[in-house]
Amino acid sequence: MPPFDVPEGDPFGPHNLPYGVFSPSGSTERRVGVRLGEHVLDAGAAAAALGSPHQALLARPTLNPLMAAGRATWSAVRRDITSWVTDPAHRAAVEPLFHPLAEVTLHLPFEVADYVDFYASEHHARNAGRIFRPNAEDSLTPNWKHLPIGYHGRAGTVIVSGTDVVRPSGQRKGPNDPAPVFGPSIRLDIEAEVGFVVGTPSELGRPVPLADFREHVFGLCLLNDWSARDLQAWEYVPLGPFLAKSFATSVSAWITPLEALEHARVAPPERTHPLHPYLDDSTPGLEPAGYDLHISVALNGHVVSEPPFSTMYWTAAQQLAHMTVNGASLRTGDLYGSGTVSGPAEHQRGSLLELSWNGRDPLELPDGKRTFLEDGDVVTLTAWAPGADGRRVGLGEVSGRVLAG
Numbered sequence: 001m002p003p004f005d006v007p008e009g010d011p012f013g014p015h016n017l018p019y020g021v022f023s024p025s026g027s028t029e030r031r032v033g034v035r036l037g038e039h040v041l042d043a044g045a046a047a048a049a050l051g052s053p054h055q056a057l058l059a060r061p062t063l064n065p066l067m068a069a070g071r072a073t074w075s076a077v078r079r080d081i082t083s084w085v086t087d088p089a090h091r092a093a094v095e096p097l098f099h100p101l102a103e104v105t106l107h108l109p110f111e112v113a114d115y116v117d118f119y120a121s122e123h124h125a126r127n128a129g130r131i132f133r134p135n136a137e138d139s140l141t142p143n144w145k146h147l148p149i150g151y152h153g154r155a156g157t158v159i160v161s162g163t164d165v166v167r168p169s170g171q172r173k174g175p176n177d178p179a180p181v182f183g184p185s186i187r188l189d190i191e192a193e194v195g196f197v198v199g200t201p202s203e204l205g206r207p208v209p210l211a212d213f214r215e216h217v218f219g220l221c222l223l224n225d226w227s228a229r230d231l232q233a234w235e236y237v238p239l240g241p242f243l244a245k246s247f248a249t250s251v252s253a254w255i256t257p258l259e260a261l262e263h264a265r266v267a268p269p270e271r272t273h274p275l276h277p278y279l280d281d282s283t284p285g286l287e288p289a290g291y292d293l294h295i296s297v298a299l300n301g302h303v304v305s306e307p308p309f310s311t312m313y314w315t316a317a318q319q320l321a322h323m324t325v326n327g328a329s330l331r332t333g334d335l336y337g338s339g340t341v342s343g344p345a346e347h348q349r350g351s352l353l354e355l356s357w358n359g360r361d362p363l364e365l366p367d368g369k370r371t372f373l374e375d376g377d378v379v380t381l382t383a384w385a386p387g388a389d390g391r392r393v394g395l396g397e398v399s400g401r402v403l404a405g
Contacts, residue, residue, distance in 0.1 A: 011394025067199035254396025
């Protein structure tokens, strides 16, 4: 099928146009690409062929220069690319610059500067509280409704979808073990998340207000923050996760620009506690900062969960505001994860920790029971969001296979 002839209803039609970085078949050269259906447009080559003023930003091996250019440029480039793939006048020049998606190599689309992971789903937080603190009066920690809880991760181990994940090793100690033992994790888990990618940097000492979220965030992607629950349980007191999280964080090869998700914006859940002004999203004039994303989690091809992102208590705008309220600066390529996305129903839980209730209730799958991940397991996250006229906007999948450590 010719690249312009995208089937009706394709979630990667011209209403979407996510960005990535690819190498053509037989080449190691990295190019900025834009996905249209099952093809990838060489954006730099198209810009050159059509005399675009944005050629220098698009003829690069990473998205960072484009992301750093700012929101006005992002909008201008998106308008141009939309014209290139929809206007028949450009067809002869642009059609030879498409590559079949199945024949290209996809790369990590941006250079990651810093990585922060949050804990923004009330359903996930309450489930975790009930599992680990079953006798607590409140399953949430006292600070949870007052600020978006987060921690700094390791940017150097953010990997692109399709990269294998080696089972991590570390120390673990069961409740009946006399001393910690060392070895591969036996409770390897997933965390179905959404990642937000910063484009425009900010100045050190100047917080980013809620209203400026879309001035700084270039787009979003699916994210799987692999977690070794047994290593985490032993190491996280008092400073939080370390080896249990730092071994791998998988992201999609495609970054969906925020402009493609205008029809997916929704109001977040009702606030139950008063918020300090820098987090107060009830302020008149603020745009709704939630996103109606429908996530699907598959284990070895079998769907085990469908977490709804619209239920997330803390929004990406609030996370960005909190991340910078102390004066911390943003850099182009900063990545922050939403934290595990879980909904109120059992089939909407975004981790095996919750789905199996910490191993108590194994999942019954066609290829056997699961509590936590086994070697050879493949986890794949996919998602879509509502677009204009009933169309769906597809988010690029994130997939990874577990290898023995």
